[in-house]
Amino acid sequence: MKSRKLLSVLLALMLVLSLAACASGDTGKTGEGGGAASTGGAASSGGTGNTTSPATTLDQPKQEVVESASKDVNVVVGLQVDPASFAPFAQSNTGRATMMFELFEQLFSYSEFGGEFLPWVAEGYEWEDMTLHITIRDNVYDQAGNHFTANDIAFMYKLYGDLGNKAALKYIDDIKVVDDTHVDFLMNTQNVTVMYSTFNSVPCFTKAAYEASPDGFATTPVYTSQYKLADYVGGSYYVLEKDENWWGNALPESERHPYTAGNASTVRYNIITDNSQMAIALETGVIDLANSVSASEIGNFLGGDYTTATLVTNPSYYLSFNASENSPCSDARIRQALAWSIDNQEVVDITLEGAGEVAYTVGGNMYANVTDELKAAGAADLYGTDIEKAKALLAEAGYPDGIELHIMVNSDATMGKAVQTIQLQAARAGITLKIDQWDSALFDTYRSDPTAGWDVMMTVRGNSSGYVQAVWNGLFTLGSTPSGNAVFLKDDYAAKAAADCEVLLTLEGNTPENVMAFYRQYFLEDCYFYGLYCTQNYYAAQPGINNIRISNVSNVLPSACSFTEDYKSVAD
């Protein structure tokens, strides 16, 4: 009887304590979260394909920096997405994009978003007409000890194409092996993104190791990189260990790619999918470095001993219209009316609580060719807010009493909030937006279907080559949907738009004037797409890490961070 009473008291106590913890936790977060956005470090930019952006913005170093691994440095990183597979051409996600520069090497890679395109496994390149002569270093070996040669490059690209990626290799006509260290890429174009497009998605590995792998490197990766996978439990953690026999050790510091600083002996990635848990893990000393801290949690780390960094990422959020005959948005005036009714800054303030930046096109302000002139032209036109003009355009289009449109968005909470804000703004101009929110799988299916019942969709796009026209190219290319381009047009005008965009990518056509002319025509006048904003990422680390290095795809690069002399990992 006594024990039962004791048990009941204990249970009651537990419940009360839980409720008390709840109250205190909430207060702390709300109070400090507001300061996060305004006091975060400086911003810079960058980004990659469907992941993210570039270099850093950091707090000032507090102590002497350990740039190289003079002692055993271990780092535990909180990663919000499980990379799932280490196969060379597996589906990309944030987890994979974060680990890739430690586990994979490329022939060439950017040093940061918008930075230099530097040789890595390759020694250099030379153009001769449409032939790209590549020289690779002659001392490259993979982690199994196989010599990496030009034949392996031919194998890598053949495999990439065979696995259903032929369209990604559209600029390459053929690859010819000259000898062990020389290979020629026979290209069909020379444009501003051709190097990035050609080398960005193909990591270096040998044919021998790949053929010996039982699962195509999915769980047994053998690359040429400085770090190798030492231990893992899928969905929980991955441990990378520095390979002391790495071929790059023979290179002088100046010739190494900046991503290969190799300041850590081991890097352990703990998969933490929940935002609150990520912050708690950093606070309780479970991790040294968080790859992402939410805007509402970053306040807990500002102003204290923690090192923080912020970065405006390059993927931009935008509206895309259904310009097919299935939607009233085939009329440019309807599209313009909606654009005139939107106040981007208000969307950023309400949706992101200020943790973002207004975009004036599809592509943020960090891209080359998004000039002050372009931004000013946008601000003076559709990116201003004029409700009366929006109403007039609607009346002119035959909808004096307003119009109802369906806006489609995926189930992302922030994007849901953004379309709700836009819904309220559009209502002032007489545009009733009905929100259709789908899970990402359905969204990705419906976005290619002009008859799926949507008129406008909100989505996101980026390109880590750093050129805004590379982002635009994906929108205007005919064939990006079965019905034509991204807004379902495939007439002569759409073909002209696609051709004009291709011109912007050429070495001669890549001028601010051409970009401006294209912007005025297809973004301001036709308004097929309307840029909204770019978001700000937050990173935080324990005090011993005093410089958070971020790659060109907006994720932390733990082994290239710098550490204080007295740095001690949570794992030590």
Added chain:
Amino acid sequence: MLRYILKRLLWMIPILVAVTVLIFTIMYFVPGDPVRIMMGANAEEAEVEAKREALGLNRPYYVRLLDYLKDVFFHFDFGNSLVDGSSVTKTLLSRFPRTFLIAVLSTVFAACIGTPLGITAATHPNSLRDRLAVFFSLVGVSIPGFWLALMLVILFSLKLKLLPSQGIGSFAHYILPCLSAGFMTIALQTRQTRSCLVEALREDYITTARAKGVVERDIVYKHALPNAAIPIITHLCGAIGGKMAGNLVIENVFAIPGIGQFLIRSINNRDYYGVQGAVIFFAFILCVMNLITDVLYAYADPRIKAQFEDSSKRKKKAEAGEESAA
């Protein structure tokens, strides 16, 4: 009894075939293109089509279904994940122990606390203890699992620094997930035990026992509780089965690589083989749990056990009875 178990095991085959056909058909017709998700928004249509071809997703429904049935039932192979190319069977088997551990531990935890609470409430109806137990169970069923999980983390990890907040590695890592997963079950178990026991305590045989002067403790534990055990067993076994399939949120919050986490990832990516494999696996686990429930019934209630005995045994017993009567 053995015959009954064998019969039930054989019945599992058509059930699993039906589940397989159903889930395959649902996944086939559900909108959402795994290849489009895999390739990203920047991929061109030709590229997507080529990938679809390479993965064999262009083949007709019946061809894919027959192949899949053959793989599952003749080779015990759930196929390879469309996301990472890994074997779904291996993934499920490697993740199963963690999910199972949380399901069992949280249910045991719930049984150890919920059952005594329910007994206390039932034996003291309308008293303060009863009201507290009812209040507790009401609070328990009302608190969302993910919220409770975060509150426990804030209390035990962040404030008291007693337990790890997430991950795997030691037994301590499983305490908070099991508490979170078991809390609602405690509440339900309390209610279930209370209501069954209150009912049993009103039966005539209890009145008779009391009239004969049997002590109250024996009345509750030897007479009423065994008779109230059937729904309690059903609830507990159901809870294990349910938790096996329903701990998605707990696994995500605590970053535990279990089957729930795998299922969520597979659904979001329309990874057909991942979803199908996990659902068939869950169906198998639920069938096994139902079988265990039935077997436990027999041990809790001799009348049920008698029904399971085969006819020859029953005949023998009847003959033995007649002989002794003669």
